[in-house]
Amino acid sequence: MVDIDTVVGASRDRYDIALPDDHQRVRSMADQLLASGATDDQLLTIGRDTSHNLDLRLATKLAASKRGVTEAELPDAVAVVMAMWGEQRRLRPRSEDNPTGEDALHVKLDQLDWLLSDSPVDWRLYAVDDGDPDDSAAVAEERAAAHPNADRVTVLRLSDVVPSQKGPLAELAHVDDSRKGGAIVYGASTAVADGHEAVIVTDADNSVDLGQVGLLLARHADGADVVIGDRKQADSVLVKAEARWGPGIVVLRHMQRMVGRSLFDRGLNDTQAAFKLFGRPALDDILAAPSTYGFSFDSDWLYAAIANDRRIESVPFGFIDSFEESASITQGPMTTWESLLRGLVAAARAREVSHDEAMASVVDDLADAATLERVIEVVPTELDGVGPDRLGDPEIMSPDRLRSWIGDISPDGSLNPS
Numbered sequence: 001m002v003d004i005d006t007v008v009g010a011s012r013d014r015y016d017i018a019l020p021d022d023h024q025r026v027r028s029m030a031d032q033l034l035a036s037g038a039t040d041d042q043l044l045t046i047g048r049d050t051s052h053n054l055d056l057r058l059a060t061k062l063a064a065s066k067r068g069v070t071e072a073e074l075p076d077a078v079a080v081v082m083a084m085w086g087e088q089r090r091l092r093p094r095s096e097d098n099p100t101g102e103d104a105l106h107v108k109l110d111q112l113d114w115l116l117s118d119s120p121v122d123w124r125l126y127a128v129d130d131g132d133p134d135d136s137a138a139v140a141e142e143r144a145a146a147h148p149n150a151d152r153v154t155v156l157r158l159s160d161v162v163p164s165q166k167g168p169l170a171e172l173a174h175v176d177d178s179r180k181g182g183a184i185v186y187g188a189s190t191a192v193a194d195g196h197e198a199v200i201v202t203d204a205d206n207s208v209d210l211g212q213v214g215l216l217l218a219r220h221a222d223g224a225d226v227v228i229g230d231r232k233q234a235d236s237v238l239v240k241a242e243a244r245w246g247p248g249i250v251v252l253r254h255m256q257r258m259v260g261r262s263l264f265d266r267g268l269n270d271t272q273a274a275f276k277l278f279g280r281p282a283l284d285d286i287l288a289a290p291s292t293y294g295f296s297f298d299s300d301w302l303y304a305a306i307a308n309d310r311r312i313e314s315v316p317f318g319f320i321d322s323f324e325e326s327a328s329i330t331q332g333p334m335t336t337w338e339s340l341l342r343g344l345v346a347a348a349r350a351r352e353v354s355h356d357e358a359m360a361s362v363v364d365d366l367a368d369a370a371t372l373e374r375v376i377e378v379v380p381t382e383l384d385g386v387g388p389d390r391l392g393d394p395e396i397m398s399p400d401r402l403r404s405w406i407g408d409i410s411p412d413g414s415l416n417p418s
Helices: 004-009 020-035 040-048 054-071 104-116 136-145 181-193 210-221 249-259 280-288 297-307 333-351 357-366 369-375 399-407
Strands: 077-084 122-129 153-157 198-202 226-229 237-239 275-279 312-315 318-320
Touching: 004 020, 004 054, 020 054, 020 104, 020 210, 040 054, 054 104, 054 210, 054 237, 054 318, 077 104, 077 136, 077 181, 077 210, 104 122, 104 136, 104 210, 122 136, 122 181, 136 153, 153 181, 181 198, 181 280, 181 297, 198 210, 210 226, 210 275, 210 312, 226 297, 249 333, 249 357, 249 369, 249 399, 275 280, 275 297, 280 297, 297 312, 297 333, 333 357, 333 369, 357 399
Parallel strands: 077 122, 077 198, 122 153, 226 312, 237 318
Antiparallel strands: 198 275, 226 275
């Protein structure tokens, strides 16, 4: 039997999500942890200890995931869906000519194969081009063809089916109107039509090791209709580049939490994490009438689950940010946040869930990218030093006060005297 201390001692002080060999090493460590007989409590203890190296902490999540696959009663067919826009570099390996490459498609296929090859689950990866002018789909097809599991990949182009006269994409007038959500809706609806019983939503980069999918499947097997990964839980392993946002991000999160109180009041604090599972009944609710095709599709899907009394649970997991090619960088961070906030309002209204209509009105009037670019540089006195758990409380900063404060911001980002 492998000794657990030997596994701990063999970890390294470097881990790069762009290197397939590093992913392979983490999988090997997970196998060794399982072979050592490490208990669930031991895996949690090692994983939450930040003095341990990152590769070891992530390996504990993979080990728990594989144990879950071994012990749970799993669906017969599971789909993984990811959207692609501007992913042509991350889909290819890193090289001198491609410094931000991650070989992401091959890495995902290797991760899923490691986890599910000895299970009864029939799995498939759906890679959906969201109208990318650089044709990420062509790169995905090229990379898939070069992998032993090429037969488990379906590459789709949203532009092939939009506009549509019926179905879940009927309200999407043009492919350029989609901001990730349209591609995910198309991938999920195709997976459902193909007979899959559960759909897992992820991103096209290597931020989430899909060897952790067993964490979602095990909770789903216990009766959860929807399972979401939560990077904010104490037992998660998180490396996130928060520096991408200015100090005024707290304002946007205050707006988000006030509009999205039906989510956050239920403890769903990480609505945008790209690691979620939706069972077939929840998917039927969602795909009957999506309310948004933007970056806030996650919230719309969760609202649909809430409106239909579906059981939603969250799990901690490992997330290591892939920053340089993020959509919030390539498409503009405030373009992303404009889509997110406006879509959140549209979803709350369409699903008829409780939300702060006064703050929704502020979003209607002021959440354009140009205004948000100014907001992101300034922190109002009322929100200075306010912790995440208190954001969204109108008594701290009301919608009317926020509207007035935004009106006092000059074009250069400074505050005018009131």
